[in-house]
Amino acid sequence: MIRITLIGSGNVAQHLIQAFAKSELVDIVQVFSRQKETLSHLLDPTQIVTDYSALQESDAYIIAVADNAIASVSEQLAFKNRLVVHTSGTVSLNALDPKNRRGVFYPLQTFSKNAAVDFSVIPFCLETENHSDYSVLETVAKSISNAVFPISSEQRKALHVSAVFVNNFTNYLYQIGHEICVEHQVPFEILKPLIQETAQKIKILNPADAQTGPAKRNDSSTIEAHLDYLTNENQKNIYKLLTQSIQHNGKTF
Template sequence: MISVLIVGDGNVANHLNEAFGKVDEIQLTKINSRKLENIPSADITILAVSDDAIAEVSKKINNDFLVHTSGACSIKELQNKNNKGVFYMLQTFTKNKPVNFSKVPFCLEADNTKNYKLLEKLASLIGKNIYKIDSNQREKLHVAAVFVNNFTNYMYAIGNDICEKHQIPFEILYPLIEETSEKIKSLAPKDAQTGPAIRKDHQTIKNHLNLLDNNQKEIYQLLTKSIQNGA
């Protein structure tokens, strides 16, 4: 039995609370980070708060082993006096959107082997894909994740805006999105690149720019130039 305390009330905290709550081998407690007057003890205390709050909140927690869930912050952001670690899940978490943790990569770090093994055991109770990733690696991984997830999703938002403006159902693009995602599992992304930028279809590019507003045009030109420079 592993006792786990989750501190936080955001998307990550709530999704972890739901997943751990289904596991008999976990004794689970959850509190809000604003209510730290009486902090229950636990084998692992998981601090699932915003990046900017990690240092301040961690100062108030004296449990034996405290970990944060941030991809962007070093283990050194934790200001508690005892053992430290990181329990980072490389996934996008959205309210009321279920997460299949068996497919989520768990990126773990701890200040000693014993604590790492404990984190590994905890992760294995809800997941399968476990990686030992230190703070330096995780910082770079998080930047990569922003490109493939957050920035890509913003591209979807632009595509959706264009479709809505011209009364086209966005769902027409779903098969294209799915094919691109599947293709990079067997091809390097650069090898999978298609479109007018890589083909240097200048007239098509000019026609596209005439259809876009200023913000969209700026993004289109920047990405087109970047694709061509990297070809």
């Protein structure tokens, strides 16, 4: 069994706790949380510590806190020469205090507090300073996921920016679509099969090949009709920007 300690009590930490609880290869030694009650529904109280000095020895310490707190948390760890990793998609491995062996254990997924997550399909992006530590992280990741990749800090930056486009920005476009439907008393439910089909399509097609719509066809009359119909200036500007971007990148219409 690989002994791990989690530091943090937010969404990522809580989802990892639940995933590791089902693993036969990983044993959660302790979890650090500033308030024990935050995790009392997931762990035995004796496993939750509120003082860094109470942390026992583990094979790996996973820091799952806000990006801007990672460096300070790693500095507060009293021990040396142990494997300490963070779960951030944007923070460099070098942000961790060098008194310990450093690594990254990044699950590329969006986490919400009350939404169940299937970790078996979540990609884990791993980075360490030496091969033996990578083997430890790989075993931990593979105990809950079937998708594990060696990814450098520089590559992780590219992945995170890409993730913002395909997840956060896409979800915002869903929000705009929802607002338009509500404004005109149209059930948003009607669009959900289209959303699902679009997501399914890129499993077999390059996104550029899957692109459809008036911008792709250079259907100027439909584009102008849509712009005339929209009453919200922000929605109009986004529509214009995305249309121009699709047309600029399109090789054929």
